[in-house]
Amino acid sequence: MYVKFGRVRDAVQLFEEMPIRDAFSYNSLIWGFGLNGFHEEVLMVFEQMRALEFSPDLGSVAQAILACGELGCIQKGALIHHYVSRHGFGSHVEVVNSLISMYTKVNRLDEARSLFNDMPKRDLVSWNSMILGYARSGNWVETFNLFRSMKVENFGPNCITFLGLILACGQAEDLVTGKSIHGHLICAGLLRDVRVGTSIVDMYSKCGRADCAHEAFEELQERSLVSWNALIVGYSQNGYDYESVDLFRRMLRESNIKPDSVTIANVVPACASLAELHRIQSVHGFIVKKGFGLYSDVVLGTAMVDAYSKCLDIEAACFLFSCIEKPNTATWNAMISGYNINGQPCRGLQIFLGMLQGEVLPDSVTLVTVLQSCGQIGSLKQGMLFHGYCSCRGFDSYVTVVNAMIDMYIRCGCIENAQLLFNSMTMRNTVTWNTILCGFVKMGLSVIALKLFRKMLLDDQHKPDQVTMISIAQSSAFSVGHGEMIHGFVLKIGLDSDTLVTNSLIDSYAKNGSINNAWSLFEQMGHSRDQTSWNVMIAGCGINGQGQEAFSLIPRMEEDGFRPNSITFISLLSSCSHCGMLDDGRQSFDLMTEKYGIRPSLEHYTCMIDMFGRAGRLEEAYWLIKSMPEGSDCDVVWGALLSACKLRMNVELGQLAGEQLSRLAPNNCGYHTLLSNVYASAERWDEAAKAREVFEDGRLIKKPGLSVMMM
Structure with missing residues (x-):
């Protein structure tokens, strides 16, 4: 009576007070524990019963098997x-069904299938246990096969x-098929079951149809926590970050x-993708307020x-990381990646060493990060050390890791090693081809990039994607005739x-x-x-001498709903x-700050200085640099002024720019060469020779040029 009313405590107390217990007493208590979800207690009482040589009944055996499945106690x-x-x-269908359910829950599908095949008589529960077991394990092919056999x-x-x-x-x-099943469920009136309705929401999310998932969610007559989570996860994983956050607020x-x-x-993650720190801080406050175990829940x-890393608050990320009780590999990976995102790759490498000292095993994601x-800091030496580490630990069999190695070598300027690694790969994917193609383009080796692209087309296993075509389009930017060829190929593969x-x-x-x-x-x-379309077209007009056309695009751009930005x-x-x-x-520069509230960046100042230099207004360029916020001037702007001084043979301003460059970039051989050329253009040979002394005394070495043929 007590267990039927869910008053398990009273049932246990009465059981303990019994002077004499029999098999029925034990069976009743086991059934009560099982009915109320006390799986550990089920096994404990079952073992006591067997030790006292009482015989459990059919229900107790089934409950004990169910408890093993729920607890994962396969032994x-x-x-x-x-x-x-x-x-x-074993002749009882109920007991065999319980065994099948247990084995499927611990992913021992071979044992479950053997029991299922040997059953002389099956019921609907038998079929459902196997169908659910294969579905949960990810074997969707066998799931559909079983359903067909069932029919x-x-x-x-x-x-x-x-x-x-x-x-x-x-x-x-x-x-x-998912839509077909959805339609059948509507006709059969089965969507009233909250579990079925929620599974439809989840199915559409996994198929990348967040719109259908939203419609299915709105049609639910009843919603559980799992229903809300299914759509929130669907939005987040399909890139609908704002919708995910908005649904959370609605919940x-x-x-x-x-x-x-x-x-x-x-x-x-949805808040992080929106890159709005205040949202993350708000969710953080909610977590603390509601008592979620932030430090214990890894x-x-x-x-x-x-x-926090993606929102560029690396200090908050570091503090949280230090508070997590048992950080796992994914936690360490997030911290290393966070330092990369925040422009501190050296700290990321230090974190990796701490990970090894903490005896946390790295995975392929760790090594990629x-x-x-290494690529960000351009350290070929450290990159080669990690290449060796990957080879020793067997990570060089992971395509993602080898792709990252190729990218690292390219970033470090070692295109030969990148190409050797690419050629030695027995397995490649589209990312592999994209990485090496993009590397050749960035190194200015467009001819080689196009040859490699032709090889990719001959490889039937890997088809060009969006990234491939963007890289190839960039490679054809300075190749007459290649643009039309690439455009035609884009039309052919349907990426237009x-x-x-x-x-x-x-x-x-x-x-x-x-x-x-x-x-x-x-x-x-x-x-x-x-x-970006508007920005690219404006820049294109400028390159081709269509300045007025570039200006005419601004009002059209605003009519189209886009506000001019820094770019x-x-x-x-x-x-x-x-x-x-x-x-x-000049008018555009003023308009940018006054109307649109855009703070001028280094690129804006460099454009203005280049403009003044081309017009021969070097004094105005000089005073513009002097008007920049304190500490914001750098070698780039002074280098632009020095180039203009060479063009206009203004030695005095060139000398001033050279002095600033000696302070800001003393090891840049290009600036010393440029200053020497300024003096030479005015036939001031002594000063020109003095400017080149840094090469003669070995303090600086001028890098020789390389041709495509040499590569």
């Missing part, structure tokens, strides 16, 4: 299985069957359901470390509707002097244009510089 489960075989319980044997599916099938559709990303506002650690762990803690750190690819083609045409083709492609884009004005000022539109350039 105890195997002993009970042996007991079932010896004492003749052949005239078993009609129920809600549990459909849960397995929908899960399999999500894993297989089989949207067509807090409209429902009485309290979020759990799964909810928070998926909202945090998944939640790792998500917060990663979020560490190799990125991709905005990023089209932007790269416009840029390529403009830099190639084919401004009419660039204009034509830009106008064809229509509503698919983004901010827009870099493109605009560059256009003014190329076209000699000094007054328009």
Whole structure:
């Protein structure tokens, strides 16, 4: 009676007070514990009962097997299985179903399938246990095979069957079958079951259809915590970050359901992707207020470390990292990556050493991140050491790690090692090809990049994607005729509707002097244009001497819903510089700060100095540098002034610029060469010779040029 009312404590107390207990007493208590989810207690009482040589009944055996499955106690489960075989319980469908369920929960599908195949008689529970087991293990092919066999044997599916099938559709990303099952469930009126409705939401999310997931969620008559989590996770994993955060707020506002650690762990990455620190701080406050174990929950803690890093608050990330009780490999990876994101790769390498000292084993993600750190600081020596570490530890069999090695060598300027590594790979993926292609383009080796691209096309296993075509479009920027060829190939493979690819083609045409083709492609884009499209077209006009056309794009851009940003004005000022539109350039500079509130960056000042230099207004360029905020001047702006002084043979200002460059960049041989040329242009040979003394006494070595043929 007590266990039927859920008053297990009273049942236990009464059991303990009994002077004489029999098998029925033990069976009743086991059944009560099982009914109320006390799985550890089920096994404890079952073992006591067997020690006293009482015989458990059918229900107790089934509850003990169920408890082993829930707790993952496969050893105890195997002993009970042996007991079932010896004492003749194996002929009971209920007990065998419990064994099948136990084995599927601990992912021992071979044992489960063997039991299932040997059953003389099966019921719907038997089929559902196997279907769910294969679906949870990710074997969606066998899930559908079992369903077809089930229909052949005239078993009609129920809600549990459909849960397995929908899960399999999500894993297989089989949207067509998923929609078909959804339609069947609507007709059969089975969507009233909150578990089935939630599984439909999850299936659409895994198939990348967040819009369908949202519609299915809104149609739910009842929503559980799992329902809310399914859509929040779906939005977050499909890049709908704002929608994920907005749904979380709605959950807090409209429902009485309290979020759990799964909810928070998926909202945090969405906030991080929005790069809004105040959102992360708000969620952090919510976590503390609601008592979530931020320091004991390693998944939640790792998500917060990663979020603060991506929002460029590395100090908060570091503090949280130090507070997490048992950081795992993913936590260390988040911290190393965080330092890379925040421009402190050397600290990331130090963290990696701390990880090894803490006896936390690195994984392939760790090594990829560490190799990125080496690439960022341009340390070929450290990169080669980690290359050796990867080889010793067997990580060189991971394609992702070898891709990172290739990228590291390219960043360190060692294109030969990158190419040798690429040639030695037995397994490649599209990222491998993209990495080496992008490397050749960045090194200015466009001819080699195009040859390698042709080899990629001959490799049937790896098809060019968006990244490939962007790299190739950049490689063809200064190659007459290649732009049209790349454009034709983009049309052939159906990437002409991709905005990023089209932007790269416009840029390529403009830099190639084919401004009419660039204009034509830009106008064809229509509503698919983004901010970058406008910026690229403005810059293209400037390069091709169409300064007024560049200015005419600004009002059109605002009509299209895009506000000019910092990059827009870099493109605009560059256009003014190329076209000699000094007054328009000054006006644009003032407009940028006064109307749009954009603080001038180093690039803006450099464009203005270049513009003044081209117009021969060197004094104005000099005073513009002097008007820059204190400490913001650098060798780039003084170098631009020095180049203009050489062009206009202004030795006095050139000498001033040279003095500043000697202070700011004493080891840059290019500036010494440029200053020497300024003196030489004015036939001041003594000063020219003095400027070149740094090469003669061995303090600096001028790097020789390299041709494509030498590579």
